[in-house]
Amino acid sequence: MSTAHPEATAWTADGLRTAVRELLAAHDPASTPTAEFLGARYDAGLAWIHFPVGLGGLGAPRSLQQLVNEEFAAAGAPTLDPGRHGIGLGMAAPTLLAFGDDDIRSRFLRPLWTGEEVWCQLFSEPGAGSDLAALGTRAVRDGDSWVVDGQKVWTSLAHEAHWAILVTRTDPTVPKHAGMTYFICDMTAPGVEVRPLRQATGEAEFNEVFLTGVRIPDAHRLGEVGNGWRVAQTTLMNERVAIGGHAEPREGGLIGLLTRTWRERPDLRTPGLHDALLRLWVDAEAARLTGERLRQQLAAGQPGPEGSAAKLAYARLNQQISGLELELLGAEGLTYDDWTFRRPSNPSMEGGSPGYRYLRAKGNSIEGGTSEILRNIIAERVLGLPQEIRVDKDVAWKDLPK
Amino acid sequence: MSTAHPEATAWTADGLRTAVRELLAAHDPASTPTAEFLGARYDAGLAWIHFPVGLGGLGAPRSLQQLVNEEFAAAGAPTLDPGRHGIGLGMAAPTLLAFGDDDIRSRFLRPLWTGEEVWCQLFSEPGAGSDLAALGTRAVRDGDSWVVDGQKVWTSLAHEAHWAILVTRTDPTVPKHAGMTYFICDMTAPGVEVRPLRQATGEAEFNEVFLTGVRIPDAHRLGEVGNGWRVAQTTLMNERVAIGGHAEPREGGLIGLLTRTWRERPDLRTPGLHDALLRLWVDAEAARLTGERLRQQLAAGQPGPEGSAAKLAYARLNQQISGLELELLGAEGLTYDDWTFRRPSNPSMEGGSPGYRYLRAKGNSIEGGTSEILRNIIAERVLGLPQEIRVDKDVAWKDLPK
Amino acid sequence: MEGPAEVSPTVTPTDEAPDLQYSEVEQELRIHVRALLAARAPQSETLARTESEQPVDTALWRALGAELGVTGLAVPEKSGGAGASWRETAVVLEELGRAVAPVPFFGSAVLATAALLAADETVLLPQVASGARVAALAVRFATAPGAAFPADVEVRDGLLYGRVRLVADARTADVLLVPALAGGRPALLAVEEFTATPVTSLDMTRPLADLAFAGAPGRLVAEGDEAVGALDAALTTGAALLASEQLGVAEWALETTVAYVKERHQFGRPVGSFQAVKHRLADLWVSVAQLRAVARYAADAVAGGSPDAKVAAALAQAFASQVTVAATEDAVQLHGGIGFTWEHPAHLYLKRAKSASIALGTADRHRAALAGLVDLPSPTL
């Protein structure tokens, strides 16, 4: 049906509004099942409009994506739960588009978009956290497939995912950035064992994934052998943007829970807590406006390191706000809801107890890039300050201290 | 007269009390001129009691020094103004004792102690601040003397001092720590030019010192040629202790000025400032008790890196307290006392205006070791964390980037 | 009355999303102002000027008015202004802050102009908008929006009597807008006969003066609620826009420090290669980026007369005062000894930042104001 559409360069806001209206007319958003509706949206090129025609896109300017999303949202069209599909939509899809061949893209993008297939990310390892390039999960070529052995950690959705994006070490004899290769991994394949990873909150949001003799066809490789680091950079750049990009209403997020408690519980108020509350209100509003300003910029332009700044700011805010919430609650702050081991389907700090928020927020400055790493990124990429002195650049991976 | 005294090992608190009483009996502290009284105290070995007999000491245990000082203080005996003689007493004297030969020690220690000769310190240079070992002031051997050319900066008392402790570069062709040599410099010698260095407060506490063809006899060298770094370490170790060692009463120092304003000016109080004031009161009292605990430890033991911690804490406190004082004063905080260029005889933050305090306190985290350097010292010497990666250790000084 | 309307009791800001970007026109304007300041107001001259008889650069002020025409940006064309808005004025303030320029812009083109606009004054406004005359608002520079109407000056038989201490930009003012009580009733008067005694100020690039009125004639500009409203509009607009000047100060501190630590070597390495320095500057960059959004929001709010203007102004001062002071303090620290010297300009920015943090109310007063504006009541209520 792509032929029915004008050329990429010709796409305008009005043209896209028309296309959306056509789709909505043909598929009632209220009655059409989510997967079917999203399938139609994909086929109409209205999924990622800057993607190529036939792959969920129209080759239209990325700057118009927001408008399309808003049109569908206004019509109450179904969307996927970002908690379950965020990794696929935010990280896997751009990587598949950038590095997958035609077979890969046509096989994986549509079910990813429709939500029929869940994705997870097999990157971090116990010995490779901030230093992802230190990872040691081995992939050894065997005919037209690869045999993978190793351990990954902090894997969201591993127990629900059908597919994973996976970075491995294929050559330990060269410096670490050079010897990595990136694959699509079938989470249902023999040798893939998923174990829940329990965290300080008592529940297990994440997993450890043990890979033992897992066979991956070479056809599921993304990018060249030894080029895995560059592929992974594409994935991670999109992650930071995904985190930093969304706007919030005033008193959205955790600050709203704190202010509500303050307003509803005069008995808890003290002068010292009042000033602390106001300081955090100011910081939260500043972060909100900064996110809004960033969103206005990104609507047009490309993702930048500003996403790192937003993540940095929100990690600190969430920790300070949830900490003050417990102090404000006083005696009630000494309690917890439930320590029993659980696997939350869709964890959210807003949904949890104050104690849960306090503990879970500690992870905000570690997951998806520690605050220390983000400060380095800002210092080096934004401010142009010298990189850390590297002692591992010219050493074969196998010879690095671990 | 040293023969009149028992052996070093035999010195006890009572023995020293007796010696002090004898001296006080022979020299009325009320009527004897300061220099004469201190000369007598020196000759009696009651200056630095752990120094050798004949050099102002008795070879007595250092731990008893405090007792002697308190005995003299109780009798109202005269002492030197630390603002004018602190560098001589705190830094030059221990270095002269440790590295000077008999001629040096007998020539310089007594007039230093009696206050007849003021000392200053020619260490820092425009290009060598935190990195003292990068200094470039050249000293070239010429017969039995040295010819010195270079520029020093941040020199207190240079315009009043007769003598200076000076570190120079004698061999630019070896790594920087190896090519340094330490001298005593006559500040009245030809080629020594002292220029006031004006600071943000408007006045000039410090000086720039330009050395042009200054001749120093080899006899005034302290330590071996090329051994200047080790000699300088002795000097600086004593500096940090001097800074960290003294105890204070509650609400001593700047916090007392802030609390007085708070008590005397109810019109200035706000709830937000109240909590900020109380936080600083708590921090100041914690720092005070820590200093007291350190003093109790040092009374017996040797100086350690804890002095760095005290300096670090007081720099931050002074800056926060003086900053809050201006906010508390509000409109009055917008004023200043006097910008005209001055050379304060004995500058003190307590004596200045609130605006002066605010500005002067900014120097506390720079002078005598920046807070960044002090954190490195604590991390490396106390916590045993790895040293910064050094790129300058094996490079000839002349080849270092500057 | 014009100027910001009363804020609604709700905590949600106005629905139409605020424009937090810089328009092309605003960027154009920035280039012109920056070029003028670079040519006419080098820091070395500004520093020397602080010790001269006249710390204020009246020639530079005239250039801003006559050459660039930026002294009346927020004034409608019918009143002799450029017919732009406070948004463009805010961009000028960013550049004036970045250059710590010693001109009475804030006092005349912001505080006094906002008061005149709010009072629908038409006689004086064109002269002030053109920069031909310098006006100042005769209130203590530390006065916060919402403070009680000042009782420093009294009107008897049409003449003004009294003193106002620590007033900004009054030293070179031709005319003052004086809040006074006439028979106990608030009034705002234009006054040309006054004595301005110079005050040794922490920030000598914006020197303060003590004002005295000994039976000075005054022209009534507004009275009663209109006078109260005009003063409130001036202080609220001032608080909102001062954040843009503070942003410029913070940007100078950040950029100058980043450049310095790239050049300055210690231990054979650029100082900027030490991670503690990198992280401190990264955190500062985050704060300055946030301040930019906060300042843009405040400028946009007062420009549009948003119902959220009072919140935006209080937020701007509560946030800007902390970030800008921290930025200039970091600049001094990371410059090491040189940053503590009189010759280095860092102290000019430190003094401007600390003074601005007190001007129009300290951060804690603005936080307290927010408590009332966004319904976060204090324990005592």
Place this chain on the structure above:
Amino acid sequence: MEGPAEVSPTVTPTDEAPDLQYSEVEQELRIHVRALLAARAPQSETLARTESEQPVDTALWRALGAELGVTGLAVPEKSGGAGASWRETAVVLEELGRAVAPVPFFGSAVLATAALLAADETVLLPQVASGARVAALAVRFATAPGAAFPADVEVRDGLLYGRVRLVADARTADVLLVPALAGGRPALLAVEEFTATPVTSLDMTRPLADLAFAGAPGRLVAEGDEAVGALDAALTTGAALLASEQLGVAEWALETTVAYVKERHQFGRPVGSFQAVKHRLADLWVSVAQLRAVARYAADAVAGGSPDAKVAAALAQAFASQVTVAATEDAVQLHGGIGFTWEHPAHLYLKRAKSASIALGTADRHRAALAGLVDLPSPTL
């Protein structure tokens, strides 16, 4: 009444210099306690225990009493104690905090014992001092010194009725000291008949319980001013000594983190070689060193019944609560992912630190108390 006397209105502490060191006896004691805890209370067991039926380690408690005899250090020998002081008790608390040991020591050997001492109680005291019986003070664990005498429990016809929520160390208590109102008059009673309902607590190494009294008989321990004084002495002594437990928690966090960053390699270097990590730990070391001085001062003050005891206790809590929470938060952060896992003990210390910062009043309440004690009046006064 025993325990801390009323503070004098002056702000100068007692003249005789406080002893802020550790005596040889105290160091000896530390070695023994640390050895016992290392042998009997490994963190892995403590972690597993938090999910068991009985999170409290009663066997370890008995060992502290029977084998080490440290459960009655502050109790005179004539009352069956060791005749030492709160200083030695504080050293035990440092070690219990360092091991985050799940024993009712703080509730029984500190809070309840301080109340019994202040009330000159002699019957129960020997049994509690020996550790043979576990006592608890039936007040909300978040109650700050100086709070109003609780009205949760009422005495009618000699029987107690009422509930007290969120009480520490009550789950394994044999006897409770219950503040109650008898005909509106304060009283402190020893009670053995009560129901303690376990509460899911943030810190499961010191689990809380809700207490209920349904016509329980009680033995009068103190009444009127003596009851008020006994409760006040217990809370003040508790606030002062809790800081030593918090010190132990902070020391564990610092030392464990320093050791980890020396071992953990990223980018081919020990994580502890990155300057930002070094400086963060250096700052933490400074804070912990300060906390040590503050905690020693507080222990010395309550041990000697110093007139400065209330100041020392408020100072201790205002300072310790911030330092110890920051120390454990830094520990989690600098351990990276592993520090966020259930298997790693870091979260046990984080939860203990945060709970202790709320116990006996949050830092801001203690700062407010200091305002009164050292004459720094609040604006509203």
